[in-house]
Amino acid sequence: QGQEKLSCNPKKENGTHVVLCELGNPMKEGAQLTVDLELSVSGLEDMGEAITFHLQLRSKNSPSPSNASVTVTVPVEAEAEMELRGNSLPATTVLPTSWHWVDGSRWLEDHGIKVEHVYELHNKGPGTVTGVTLSLAVPHLLGDHVLLYLLELGTEGGMNCSHHPPLNPAQV
Numbered sequence: 001q002g003q004e005k006l007s008c009n010p011k012k013e014n015g016t017h018v019v020l021c022e023l024g025n026p027m028k029e030g031a032q033l034t035v036d037l038e039l040s041v042s043g044l045e046d047m048g049e050a051i052t053f054h055l056q057l058r059s060k061n062s063p064s065p066s067n068a069s070v071t072v073t074v075p076v077e078a079e080a081e082m083e084l085r086g087n088s089l090p091a092t093t094v095l096p097t098s099w100h101w102v103d104g105s106r107w108l109e110d111h112g113i114k115v116e117h118v119y120e121l122h123n124k125g126p127g128t129v130t131g132v133t134l135s136l137a138v139p140h141l142l143g144d145h146v147l148l149y150l151l152e153l154g155t156e157g158g159m160n161c162s163h164h165p166p167l168n169p170a171q172v
Contacts, residue, residue, distance in 0.1 A: 006035070050075050080127040084134070085120045101146070106172055111149045140165055 008021040023033060044051060056069040093113050102110035119136065123129050140148045151168050155161050 044076050044078075047076050078127045078129075080129045081124040082129070082132070083122045083124055085122065087118050089116045089118065104170070106170070108172055111146075111170075111172055114151075115148075 006021045006023065008019050010017065010019050012018065019039070021035075021037075023035070039053070041051065050073050053072045053074070054069055055072060093115055095113060099112075101112070105111065108114060117138075119134075121132070121134055138148060138150065140146065140150055149168075149170075149172070150163075150165065151172065153161055153163050153167060
């Protein structure tokens with residue numbers, strides 16, 4: 001007839017997590033109920049491809065031989081949204097017209113103006129992610145001329161990086 005919220009309590013029973021919901025008491029003989037359950041489960045990263053729920057209707061008053069149980073298997077799908085942000089510091093660089101590359105020099109100024117590129121990869125959730133690979137192509141040559149001289153590559157947050165071409169080949 002109407003809609004009511006159930007009172008549900010989680011508990012552990014025989015090493016299994018159980019959610020016990022009270023439907024109401026007393027019920028009249030022949031009563032029919034429709035119950036919609038919405039379960040929010042966290043920590044499913046290592047659960048595999050599906051999670052199984054065992055649902056059973058039990059009466060406290062008189063044990064029924066027809067305590068029917070239903071097994072429901074729900075596929076687990078990870079969902080996460082990744083966002084890549086990037087900045088160059090300074091944002092704009094102009095070389096003076098009188099500037100020339102000094103071949104073999106070990107001074108930074110003779111190789112151009114220092115520009116730092118910072119990239120941040122963010123997981124916007126809701127799930128966690130592992131095994132992410134970010135490939136970043138940096139144009140370091142323009143024909144036979146050095147366009148960007150790559151000095152160093154640094155990371156934060158437990159990431160591993162590999163690089164090509166070699167960094168700081170002239171040992172500036």
